[in-house]
Amino acid sequence: METGALTNVSDTGPIAVERAADSRPPFTILRQRFAVPLAIVAVAVAVAPHASGALALKFVLWISFAICALSLNFLWGRAGIFSFGQNALFGVGAYTYAIISLNVFPETGETMTALVGAGLVAAIAAAALGYFLFYARLGDVYLSIVTLAVTLIIYTILASTAGPEYRIGQAYLGGFNGIPSLPSIALPRIFGLEGEFSIRQMLIFAIVLAGVVYIVLDMLVVGRLGLKIAGLRSNELRMELLGYDVRRLKLLVFTIGGGIAGVGGGLFAAWGTFVNPSVFSLAQAATVVVWAMVGGRGSLFGAFVGVFLVQFTADAADLVVSEQTPLIVGLLLIAVVELMPDGVVPTLARFVPSRAAAARRTLPTVRRTARHGEGSSDRPRGRLEVDEIAKHFGGVRVLRDVSASFGDGPIQAIIGPNGAGKSTFFNILTGRIRPDAGMIRLNGSDVSGEPPHSRCRNGLGIKMQVPSVFQDLTVRENLSLAIMGSSTPIDMSEALQRVGLQNRIEDLAGSLSHGEQQWLEIALVIAQNPSVILLDEPGAGMGDEDKRRTIALIHELSAQHTLIVVEHDMSFIRALHAPVLMLHQGVVFRSGSFDELVRDDEVIHAYLGRRSHATA
């Protein structure tokens, strides 16, 4: 796999040491999981009033930064979305706070509306940006560059709003100078605390706010959404093939991240009582990424560690060797990337005894257990029909006119020599490629224009040639995702029993052998209970024993599903005892039983390029 290729290379760093299911009631789990964060908040709040003014100021600033870093850790470390412009949403939040508070505070004496507004407006901005990013299907690096471009554009434009015509209500945007004299945190009068908070009160507020944000994010990450996000990060393609609309998922995640960054921005504006465009600069964009990297981007707690470490170093460096801050921060960054590429918290976590790690258990993610084989024995056999499919790439016509109908029999095999168009045909069936002409019907409905995830939701199951499972999730989590993605799933243990993996349920999918991963993938497909299953070279890379088991499995499955198998291996095809369709030079060359085809001279000529006198 090409390093740094512009495809969906997932950054496979382990994010959770262990995720075992739990039979304890959810509340107990919650209590245990959040005991430590809550304790930290309580201690911090108790200590806060005794901190010096300067220290309290510093910590409020760091907390606002940490909330921004938290949003990037969530987006990047958890969902695999590297936004290089997360500071733009932080800045949107800061400016929103400024504009709303200047207009509202004189009337209401509180700035909570401004803070909430900061989060909301940033979330909306994130949603708009995310729609553009994800529905255009931009690759990793491009995505980060576009987010960077966005923050630079905002910086350039805002820096030029110096004229008096640039105002929103009472707030003059001020261009490069920014907006000064903002009111800081002030609660509504009903809380009994009049006026703006003192520095120490702001510190307590900031600690509580950070605690709330952290806990909310942690709960999201641990629940069903968290599992989907983990799947997204681990293997986006497989998520699509399980029926998830990954674009919508990414958009949701990005919006949440944006809202959180916006809240951080609002706190930042309240702290400084001042905002200016430098929050949108390239330097600030990179700094946010540095915080996430140093702390460990897979770790939510790492956001705090990263911010505190980097900012402390920057401040301390200035005292030791004055005016050399960029140098020292630069060296710190280089050192972290070279020596601790996963970040501080995950690297240190490796030294923590596994008991503590095991304490971080997940909530049970699949409450609903599907009824066994729900409805699958009564439903009619799945059908897939293609009419006059044609596809060309550049000047090459890969498929010229392919028509076929699958579903009369339980299994159908597709073969063809190199260049016949098998892969292209497969990709058209799955929906990854659109045909130039022709139609595809799944169980009677026209799905020609539908993307893969929508076909998979409607009864198509797809198993790729290279096993495509969620490597860094457990077998159980793999199947949970499959079950959650289908409207008619079957029971997890049944799916596992069919492929013989029930004893590996708590193991990481990445620890399975190649053959076992193939079966896991089949289990994922089966669990969704599709009516038609496409298998791309299911025997690839397997030894004879495994191939026999796979063939037996295919026969078993054919009782309830229609299977379409694309294969190279002739002995595999023969053992299927199924009708064979042969593609050659972009058309259906022959169709019939395996024995018929194998005796056909034309078939042998197509494969070998010459007439053969021998029979198989």
Added chain:
Amino acid sequence: MADMTSVSGKRAVVSRRAALKLATAGAAVLACPAIVRAEASELQVASLFDLSGNLNIYGIQEMNVSRYAIAAINEAGGVLGKKVVLHQYDTQSKIELYSRYAQEVGASDDITAVVGGFTGASREAARPVLSRNKKLLFFPTIDEGGECDRYCFMEGTDCVQQEGPLLDWAIKNGGKKIYVVAADYIYGHVATAWTKALATQKGGMVVGSEFIPLAVSDFAATIRRIQGAQPNVIMSNLVGANHVAFYRQFAAAGLNKSIKIVSPVFGLGNEPTILTPEEGEGIVVAYSYFEALDNPENKKFLEGFKKVYPKAGVVTDTPCQVWNAWHQWKTAVELAGSTEIDKVVVALEKAAPFAGPAGTVKLDPECHRNIQDVHLARVHDQKYEIFQTFNQVAPTREVVGAGTCDLTGKDANSHRMIDPKF
């Protein structure tokens, strides 16, 4: 020379305490709650300047003069018989640090006065915070006017004090048609409004104006438009390292031979040495201080300064205003007999003129700005040649399109900046 070690960094004290607290965890904190009070026999003041980052060429010299001034004051007996301690903050060319350190200063019980800032943006980040916490701010740089804050005193010349003489000279020696190029931030916009108003008054005509974002260094389009408008004079309010490229590209197109350039901001840094002699030749500037000024105070000031800072480079207008600021503060505190802020403000407004290296400066109480000499100089061979002097030019109390500021009358309790309307 004075004992330079009397200057301390308050931040060092804070961070030592911070390290202590962090090291001994929450419980130990309860044992040492309050800020350690400085001795009452010393007066605490602060300076906020950019010692690192892009603007440090301005900030370093300002801080040098600030230290030098405090040392000189202490050597002469201090203020009210007490030693003055200067807390130095490096704002790293980041405006948000002005806001943050202003908050720290504001939270301090002991610091009473600040001389700081370079750009108007930095001033506006710090002033509201300092003012709210009743700390005096003296701002040394030239600026666009509009400041109307009881606790803020503007040392540098304003648009009228500079652009007035510049335009007079330009129209007489260059011609009536003026093209304005300005940096696209608040100073640039307001200064341009002043140029238009003043030019009309003096019989000139602005034939075009442009605002250039601070990040831009490609002036080809601007130069083309200038050539289309065929002005006699360029009034330049360009600021920052990128904008120096304008003068280079202007000369490269051969325009510096036929069109005169006047500027109230050129030379705040070391622009004459950045540009080649050919590129800078003939640019006319207006400041109240040049090293070449011939008066006894300036001789003494420069001699002493160069001894302590031999490698510091040319002293420009802004650092000299820092000197003026501290001395005007000292005079006022001694007149008031206390550092209590409202008393000092009254004393500043009443005080006698101060004779410094830039000549005599006298505070105009209504606008909190100084009446001071303004000299016109041209750049020759990367140095300044003074060729005309205007004595005791009055600052303006007016804000373009928005009335006046009268801090002894209607605005006596004002703490704001008046936004111009144009």
Added chain:
Amino acid sequence: MGEVADIVVSGLATIATLVVVSAGLAVVFGLMRVVNMAHGEFLMLGALVTTTLVLHLHVPLWLAMACATLVGAAVGAILEVVLISRIYRHRVVDSLLITFGLSLVMYQVAVDVFGTTPPGVGTPLGAITVGKYSFPAYTLVLVAAALLMLAGLYLLFTRTRYGLLARAAAQNPEMAQALGVAAKRINLITFAIGCALASLGGAIMAPMVSVSPSMGQEFIGQAFMAVVIAGPAFISGTLLSALMLGGVSAALAQSATALWGVTGLFLTAIVVLRLKPTGISGKWRRGL
């Protein structure tokens, strides 16, 4: 007539500037998939070395530019061996971060050595007048330099052994290594070439702009946009993207304001990426 010539020439200058400041980044990103965030600092290095040689050692300008290029290559080579070569097998984003750290270090070192506003060199060759408009003759040199750079790169990567090996290693690293290509050495040369080009770019720009340690920051944003939307064919793609971005930016700056020029560049980049997510040359059949 003069005005048209002036507009055309300054438009070409904007495009040429973009080519000259992006070429190095295009090579490194296009062949090695390394995002060199210190590219701007190499620009700055080239400019500072040039002006220092001219002002302090009285070296002729053109020779100083050549020296600056060599210095850039040397520094780039050292950094590649010490820092960058370790992270090739890491994620793309690691190269971005390590080079960002590097850019901070280089910036500060430059400030310590040169100060924040060192003296510059003037623009040579005087002005050309057409009608009532004149523009610097050096602008034409800039345009010529951009074309020569691209032509030189094309020849390098199609006619030399190194070029062939570098392209092969970029397209299929494992295969290339299996065939005996010394990947390490190729990568070292490629990175050094990229840094040399960056330094040359800075040297060429030095007589036209104000040279300071922060000048790299001003160009890095545009350089990035140009390179990323260029797509996989890094020579012709970069030329096209420079034409597009530079053209739009110049047109807007000329007809509206300088602000629109800057904004227009970024907006165009976003629009192009929206329409062609893998870059301008994403679907092209040509490799370069």
